Amino acid sequence: MTDADTTADGTIQLLWGLREGPTRGPKPVLSLERIAQAAVDIADAEGIAAVSMQRVAADLDFTKMSLYRYVTGKDELVAAMIDLAVGEPPTLEELPGTNWRTRIEAWVRLLATTWEAHPWLPWVTMGDRVMGPNETGWTELSAAVIAQTGLTVPERMSLARMLGGHIRATMSVSTAGTQPWVNRHQAALLREHADRFPTLRSMLDGDAAPPPDYGRDFGLRLILDGVERLIAQRSG
Amino acid sequence: MTDADTTADGTIQLLWGLREGPTRGPKPVLSLERIAQAAVDIADAEGIAAVSMQRVAADLDFTKMSLYRYVTGKDELVAAMIDLAVGEPPTLEELPGTNWRTRIEAWVRLLATTWEAHPWLPWVTMGDRVMGPNETGWTELSAAVIAQTGLTVPERMSLARMLGGHIRATMSVSTAGTQPWVNRHQAALLREHADRFPTLRSMLDGDAAPPPDYGRDFGLRLILDGVERLIAQRSG
DNA sequence: GGAAACAGTATCTGTAGGACACAGTTGTCC
């Protein structure tokens, strides 16, 4: 068994409630939920970099090492944070409309709203990992909706991955009141090197305001238009 | 001036060659290029987490602190790594074809190949930052190609952001010989909780092989089909 | 009531980024 396996197993046990609760000994004062919530609060307010074992424990008025009674390590804490932050998904019936397009649009809107409330999520949901029950629930929901399209299974997998990636790609990046697609320093450089980057330079001072949602709606429209075209192509 | 400003300024000066070279004093033995190359080699072989000032210096047979003569901090080193790894973009003429669709497809293919060679890039290209000349060149190229579509400027910005996000979302994640859209532990959990996640469960054991490119081609097709539809809609 | 099983603590280790003072080296000016 590799290290990755061990870690993953620990994360699985924790998130999916497979850790056996002890009977004897002192009553636990802390709980995984309280710890994860404290960590989420810190991350929401000060960014994910501010979340350390020390800091989380301090906010709970405990010592750092006491956290390790509830969590095998920081990776597990982060996994718990993710599933807590992402929250329980809605049910299929709670999505408005009945056709796949309306439902997908609603799913994206809802999940994006959740993500925007926890801007650190993109940083901790990268790479190979195991999703918790809540996150898996969101994925299940999208898979169920996407199944309505009649696409093949691999195509559905691709589309599902794409939707998640699209939300991630259209998260706001806290550029503190500048143009949302390029920050102040970048803009200055483009002006200075206008000869090398004429197209980008020319895009800088159009009076056309860049989309406030980072192109989320527009991009989703492109994708779903593409899906419709594919479906139409096959059925006709 | 905030800390972020200071950092960004340092990064700008370094990558864009704005740091004044000294005349007196001992000849520098090291160079930014050697340092960045050593760091990239480490990241390519052992992942970005293996890149520390200590480690980079050791590989070059220097002390850790000597690196700070060439780089104000680790952030700057990482910025230099990115621009080195991403490399010089091709010219518009080097892209095959002449219509926007063929060119965009080629651009995505080329940049994705570059990124696949440096799988740590997704981890260090998040958040607000300043791009180096090479990365800006790639963006300029895509902007120039996208301009051919005749979309509005905000729409072009959105599409450009989308293409980059799509490459990022379809990077391989080193799942060591399992199904590429879900790892072994996740699959086991889906089987165990088939009642809660019936759709995902049913997708597990289709004999349909998931796309080896994580749906990159398929997704790009959807996006560009959407663009074509939008153009057609407007022109007639 | 004793012993095992637990919760939380105190202390220690290794590694990280980085500040700072230093020794040695090189070009420039008198």
Next chain:
DNA sequence: GGACAACTGTGTCCTACAGATACTGTTTCC
């Protein structure tokens, strides 16, 4: 040509981090 200023690379120190380990005290079951 010598002195000085400017520089490169080194050695040492500090702080913050994740985590291991041994401990004190508490609870429950036999």
